[in-house]
Amino acid sequence: MKGMVITLKHLFEKKITRQYPEYKRPLPERSRGLLTVDMDRCISCLQCMRVCPDHCISIEMEKRDVDGSGKARPYSVGFMIDDSRCLYCGMCVEVCPVNCIYHTEEYEVQAYDRLELARQFGERPVDPTVDPKPAIKKKKKVAKKAPETVDQRAETVQRAVTERD
């Protein structure tokens, strides 16, 4: 019966639930929401593409002389983040040297079609259905035959490249 008294006390207590659509909780500053890219600062070093565990960032890089300094520097023409695969692990944000990719406070990520979730940032849209295998330069450290997984990965890279051209 002791329990009954407690539930009665709770009946008259102030409610603690937040009415979500009307009241949106202010997120703490470290919270990892949707990713955005600040395109003009991007030096197209493809680091984020390499480190992303889910291969959801895919960049099409071109050598282009942007600011007339005569030297053609890498410039990312197409930049796509595929939110249907993104894990919000934050590794790309940590690895970016000029930290032009960062988290926003936005967390309502939904769309009727999975392809809509692939957001484009550069001039040219990048096809989200191709797995952007990052070009990992594999140093054959181990003299003995490299384990199968590495071959398997190299072979799928060939397949991806042929598929894309």
Place this chain on the structure above:
Amino acid sequence: MLRDERRPESAALSGRETGRLANPDVRDEFGLETIDMNMGPQHPSMHGLLRLILELDGETIVRCDPIMGYLHRSKEKISENRTYPAVVPITDRIDYLGNMHMEHGYCLAVEDLLDVEVPPRADAIRVLMCELMRLASHTPSIGFLLLELGAFTPILYGFRERERIQDIFEAVTGARMMFHYIRIGGVKADLPEDMPERIWERVESMEANIQRDFVDLIEGNEIFVARTRGVGKMTQEKAIEMGLTGPPLRCTGVDFDVRRDYPYGWYPNVEFDVVTDTEGDAEASYRVRLGEIKQSVRIIKQVLEKLPEGEVMADVSRRVRPPEGEGFGRVESPRGEYAVHVVSDGSDIPYRVHYRTPCTVNMQLLQEIIPGHYLPDVMPIMGIVDPVSGSWDK
């Protein structure tokens, strides 16, 4: 030839003398037999996707055969295709109610491989976060035990406590559940300034809430006692034989706790006592979990009092490339002993990662203990194990 003998036939339960009836002598002359019932994958109190093929003789269960694999994402295969740091977000998703412990276990294994020395402040923060995770995992699990007995209210009080701790996690790590905070060699970032006071006050208020909402609401309740006392009773030998660890083992009286017997991280310079009980039934597991909440609060306070200074990340290169060999990590997660065995072949992709998740082993309890109980007793016995489907399915 050997190949065929090894391949048993399909799901029809192979080669097992099935004790057909509870007391065959009485029932046989009436020609009654048991009903095969499917407590199927989609069932409100199965803690996730689990299918129990139950053979019922009236209300008593004659035989129970858990079928798992509905949430099997094969974390081990995924871990074999990612670089070492990229596997950490994967381990988060194994036991999604004890994420911090999963990360901690994997990072300990890789650090054992790299034999890198984690700075003391990182160790202290890791233990602080793991104990907060234990609180955030035990409060709803007590709520689940009661939800399955039919009391719908305590689970919401449990989740109110968990919500408050998740706010702390979000402020420190950036995410509410999938933290990706513990990294190989340390911790992603230091605690924000006001965090120690905030944690202290939150933990203080939690003890009072737990006392009022759980202990008073449930302790003397006759129906709760009637439904859980003596249900799923285990002796110590039986528990050890089944390889149980964590609260299910400690509720039978065996005081094994990885934090004390295989010390890791900051635990040596924090004292706490291992909560054990003697009964070995559902009510004992409730008491053990309640005791562990109090112990975790005690540990958190000790860590907060003497939080060491210093940086939080050892100098580990971004491209972790451990030497060839094996690394072992063992952690006490809220559900039991969680061990990670990493085998590396020198490249920056792990060659083989084996996760020993506590729920995979604790689920054998269902196969051994359930026969002989009533149908509604399946719930409190599941409450002893308090499994998480991501953890038993890996």
Place this chain on the structure above:
Amino acid sequence: MGVTLPQGELEGRLERYLEGFRGRHGLEEASVAGNAVRLVVEPGIVPAILATARESLGIMHLSYITVVDREGFYELTYELLDLRGGIVRVKTKIEGEEPVIDSVTGIYPTANWHEREAYDMFGVAFKGHPDLRRLYMWQDHFDHHPLLKSFEINTKRTFEGLR
């Protein structure tokens, strides 16, 4: 009623375990590292080793069985804990395509599901196992063992039906 756990100081215990094993069976290699005793044995005498560990040395807990698919052979590791800080790792190698080894469910009943998982993932058959079925994968029409290196995952992204 209670379970007695091996007492005594850690190093002393590890030495005692080492002597206990060396006395009974020929071991390829045995060493003590940190808090772990490493044994490398032939597959045939694994049940005997585990039996001595359980009965005479009182090591009660089998933590897990890891199977590693090296080229041409499988490497099994049995991790035994004595719940008081000591670890015994028994390693064996099984050659050939059809890995078969005796089951230890008789000695450590907890090995039941570990072996079922090893069978499901690697195809390692355990003779004498009471109920060797697949643990995770669906029972019939699936003749592969997913964790083998030869089982290739395809990373092609399927978007049919969405176009």
Place this chain on the structure above:
Amino acid sequence: MGALLEYLDQEPWRFLISFGAILFLSLNLAAILTLAERKVAGYIQLRHGPNRVGPRGLLQPAADMVKLFTKENLSPSGSDRWVFLAAPIAMFLPAPLIWLVVPFAPGVVVADLNIALLFFISITSIGALGVIMAGYGSRSNFSLLGALRGAGQLISYEVPLILSLLGVAILAGSLSLVDVVNAQDGGFWNWYFLPQFPMLIAFFVAGIAEVKRIPFDLPEGESEIVGGFMVEYSGMTWAMIQASEFGLMGLMSAVSATLFFGGWQPPLEFLDLGTFNWIWLGLKTALLMFTFLWIRWTLPRLRMDQLMDFGWKVLVPLTIFWLFVTAGAVLAFPSIFG
């Protein structure tokens, strides 16, 4: 206009109109109770109940009704269609029927049966029949288990229900509810809940069991057999079963209010409101309904064997013992107990 009213006062029309009003009353009571349950559950669990539909959620029952009307009610292939469809009707039947004998205000009662209590008991057992028909009709493992449990529970809890009524019948000297309420006039000190307190407890607990609510929730134990006998129902048929559960709950609290808390009798003499006394009946019933909801959201569920033990080994002896006590008291001091 007056002539029309007299004409309508004759027997066939009077009964039809009042039965329509009672049907309207019990259906709306069931609808409002669904909202009340969700609101009380929310407030106990520190959250607001439904507050999206209508001001503070008041139109929620209307929204539920529209949803349930438009939902397709399918029946499992192997099921026996007629038994499957007849079950919700059989379960809903007792609720409006018993309202006929409950007196609302002095002289205002649909049918003043002089064996009202006997009528009440016999009609509630139809509900038990409905549960078995529902479970058997839908031909699935879970519902069969629910039906067997339901049968066991409902029938075995009718015994304490009946025994606890007899105490009141002895004191009031008649089986008709109107006489029971008249015998309890004067202040609340001569209501029957004071001399018959254990009987009130037994009646209330057996009432909870009859209405299949927690802690006697076994026929419909969600966490074990997922909705028990109503697992195969959806749409209007499910709505009828829900309406029957809430209608019976409202009815049980109304009957216990009339029996033990003096029906429409005002608690104090000067509070008498003449023909508006039904407000007191409403207040008392609302209070008892709240305790139904309050118990539902606090206590866990009993197991089948514990449920039967509690019924037979605790309630029945208690009621029989208290029956002898009241009978003895009436014989020993005829003056006090009239």
